[in-house]
Amino acid sequence: MVSSTRRWLILASALLSFFSVGLTFFAVPPLVPQLMARLGLDNLQVGLLMGSIAVPAVFLSIPLGAAVDRWNARPAGAAGLMTMIAGAVLFALARDYPVLLIGRLLFGVGGLVMNLLLARVISQAFAGRELSLAMGLFNAVYPASMIVIFSFHGDLLRIAGWRGELGILAVVVVIALPFHLLAIPSDPRQPAKVANIRPAKRVSRPLNLLATSWMFFFAAFASVFTFAPQWAGGGSKGLLTVTAITWVSLLCNPLVGHLIDRFGNPALWAATGQLILAAVLALMAARLLPPLAAMLLIGTAAATVPTAVYSLPSRIVSPAQIGFAFGFITAFSNLGTLAGPAAAGAIRDATSSWPIVWGALAVIALIGAAAAPLRLPQAPAHEPGSSR
Helix, strand or coil: CCCHHHHHHHHHHHHHHHHHHHHHHCCHHHHHHHHHHHHCCCHHHHHHHHHHHHHHHHHHHHHHHHHHHHCCHHHHHHHHHHHHHHHHHHHHHCCCHHHHHHHHHHHHHHHHHHHHHHHHHHHHHCCCCCHHHHHHHHHHHHHHHHHHHHHHHHHHHHHHHHHHHHHHHHHHHHHHHHHHHHHCCCCCCCHHHHHCCCHHHHCCHHHHHHHHHHHHHHHHHHHHHHHHHHHCCCHHHHHHHHCHHHHHHHHHHHHHHHHHHHHCCHHHHHHHHHHHHHHHHHHHHCCCCCHHHHHHHHHHHHHHHHHHHHCCHHHHCCHHHHHHHHHHHHHHHHHHHHHHHHHHHHHHHHHCCHHHHHHHHHHHHHHHHHHCCCCCCCCCCCCCCCCC
């Protein structure tokens, strides 16, 4: 059992580490003019550079998820952060596109390790005690990191230049490393016991449903972020309108987590969030919502679904399988991230119709809501008030 003080220290460390992941992840969009001007990149190369960070998640989420169940969290997290540092430094010093891409991929591997490891550590530290609130705070870090890097990019660029800005982001990861070593307890895994669990038993029906629902959510949600700026008017106006999603998500994630802890049933919250997303997309298709109102409402779905989904693995699988469960659903979410915007873009190219694009995405979100695992195992690994 983790003490009350220690679990909040663990959460604070996890928030700092995950914040450093988000800062570098969102560093590419503001730097597009510099990367194109200084290194001669075209739009396709920039797009591949941005999306390449998800490639490790597609192929490595499941094996790394199983691995973090075996690894000691303290050195494993240190290795993940050092991999991130290496990738960030390589990216900052790169003189050509292949080195940029390698740095981005390397950072993606380290960031994936931290994502899976921190989700497992938080699930265990807060098992039965304010878990959803902790996950709400954890999920709020990503929109916060995007807001920070977008807001301070101009100042950092003016003071340090684009390479210096990337170097400063790498320093944030360096700062997170000793805090991680201080906060995360040493908890050697028991590989023999974990190894005896057959993979077929790990992937239960509720976990399959959760992964499927999570995939359809990201297929729709990533498409909104990709194409809504154009729909909202394009240029800085469109970008500013879409950032309303992140502000609502940042403010509401902890609140949603608190409400889930109080009223329970995170699967129902996840399904409800996707229904909200489907309804808003349908109203967008029907031209019944102005862009800002639509983005604010989508922000409520962005706060509800991730917090609820991250609260579910510890209720579905045993403590020895939590890392695997997060890896499993992460692989599916990244498949949705890759496939959803591509499908939406193809529809847009074929029809030039925003109503058809938003209508198709509404159907995708609706499928995600229907797939939510509303019937959980009768004896889940962790329930509020249960012993460990």
